[in-house]
């Protein structure tokens with residue numbers, strides 16, 4: 001068992017009351033860290049890339065690397081496009097061999113978001129590929145010291161979520177419930193009342209973006225309420241770069257690339273393992 005669709009991963013997660021962690025990645029060591037962590041903990045895992053990461057690595061290379069790295073493993077692995085910005089960019093990932101795509105039309109009107117998402121679903125389903133949609137803008141947590149955290153955080157309307165799921169035929173839904181991307185300046189206040197209503201009205205696997213910095217008890221509560229996939233990105237990049245800077249400062253003038261990169265890769269693996277455990281997906285492969 002290795003590469004599977006998110007439909008298979010999320011259905012099993014929903015029945016098993018855990019979430020599958022989805023880690024964004026953009027290079028070899030980063031991808032190895034995720035795969036090694038998942039294999040060690042016997043966890044299903046989703047390896048994702050946003051458009052910028054697909055462009056950075058090349059989509060064909062990204063998919064080939066995931067397949068090569070997981071070919072001999074006994075864990076189910078998803079290959080997912082995160083926040084596809086247009087119909088064209090999203091559909092292009094089917095050509096690369098992604099098994100799951102997200103089209104993010106949340107910055108458009110609901111009508112336009114529905115119209116484009118429905119077209120993506122048609123093409124993706126013809127190829128057996130899972131589609132994640134988004135309702136309510138999941139913004140950026142303010143990064144600056146003066147930033148007000150809630151400036152960019154939208155809350156989805158459960159009735160709009162219901163209409164969106166019915167009219168598009170998507171397989172999983174990312175809905176804004178007070179979560180955001182990046183580093184939260186204060187503890188995020190997730191709207192569990194909204195999450196409960198969205199789950200009741202849609203009854204499809206729900207996805208939580210902006211997992212970095214959401215307290216473990218909130219992640220676990222969200223899982224009990226229908227969240228089957230949780231996205232982590234910033235926490236891994238931060239751990240990688242902080243460790244890399246430390247290592248380089250300790251070993252100035254040492255040009256052994258593997259020696260300099262290894263602690264950062266180990267740190268990312270450690271972080272991935274912590275988040276797998278938070279998602280309760282360990283030993284679920």
Ligand SMILES: [Zn+2]
Nearest residue numbers: 181209210231
């Ligand atoms: Zn996201």
